[in-house]
Amino acid sequence: MGESLDDFVQQLQDSIFQEMKETYGEMAYERWLNPRFMGGMENPDGYARVRGKCGDTMEIFLKFNGEKVADASFRTDGCGSSMICGSFAAEMCIGRDADELTEITGEAIMEKLGGLPEEEEHCAFLAAETVQEALGAYMIGHSKKTKRE
Ligand code: FES
Numbered sequence: 001m002g003e004s005l006d007d008f009v010q011q012l013q014d015s016i017f018q019e020m021k022e023t024y025g026e027m028a029y030e031r032w033l034n035p036r037f038m039g040g041m042e043n044p045d046g047y048a049r050v051r052g053k054c055g056d057t058m059e060i061f062l063k064f065n066g067e068k069v070a071d072a073s074f075r076t077d078g079c080g081s082s083m084i085c086g087s088f089a090a091e092m093c094i095g096r097d098a099d100e101l102t103e104i105t106g107e108a109i110m111e112k113l114g115g116l117p118e119e120e121e122h123c124a125f126l127a128a129e130t131v132q133e134a135l136g137a138y139m140i141g142h143s144k145k146t147k148r149e
Contacts, residue, residue, distance in 0.1 A: 020080065025114045028084045035083050037073045037090035046138030052126035056082055060090065060127075060134040064142075067097045074127070081120040085127035088113050093131060101135045104128055 021029040041047075046062035056078030063071040072093035074086030092104050092112060106125035110116055116124060 023117060024081070024084065028081075028113045028116075031084045031087050031113065032080055035087045037087050038075065038083070039073050040075055041071065041073050044134075045141065046134040046136075048130050048133030048137055050126060050130040050133055052078070052082075052122060052129075054078070054122065054126075056123075056126070058082060058086055058126050058130040060086070060093070060130040062093060062134050062138055064138065069093045069096055069101070074130075078126070079120070079123060081116055081123040082126060084113060085109050085116075085124045086130075089127040089131050098135060098139065101131060104131045 017029075017033075020032055024032065040059070041061035041063060043063075044061040045064045047060070049057055049059045051057045056076060058078065059075040061073045061075075062069050072090040074090045076082045076086045088109050089104060092109065093101060096104075106121065106128040109124040109128055110121065113124075
């Protein structure tokens with residue numbers, strides 16, 4: 001009995017994994033299995049939390065070193081593709097300056113991860129919007145700091 005339950009669970013897991021791979025493609029599937037850059041960050045220089053129309057939230061954390069992003073991470077309570085998009089969005093932030101961060105759009109995220117099913121494209125736009133909000137928060141904090149100095 002125990003073994004057949006284990007077999008059933010294994011088959012179920014295999015079929016979910018297979019479906020994910022077929023839906024998202026190899027690169028996004030790998031990222032779904034291993035969502036890099038996931039988690040919060042202490043004292044980020046830029047931070048935003050945005051709720052999408054779907055009701056899910058995305059958070060982006062940015063840490064700058066000089067002009068460029070030295071570290072970035074994300075958190076989401078959303079769907080599998082929001083996790084994939086958040087992970088790619090955070091990765092795309094690293095090494096960019098403020099001007100280059102403005103190039104992170106929903107389209108750019110989708111291009112990076114190899115496309116999304118149409119009904120999930122909004123997840124990429126949510127990640128991009130959150131990056132832009134985090135950048136805005138950084139710019140406000142940065143200009144206040146510059147004025148004080
Ligand atoms: Fe809400 Fe993907 S369905 S972020």
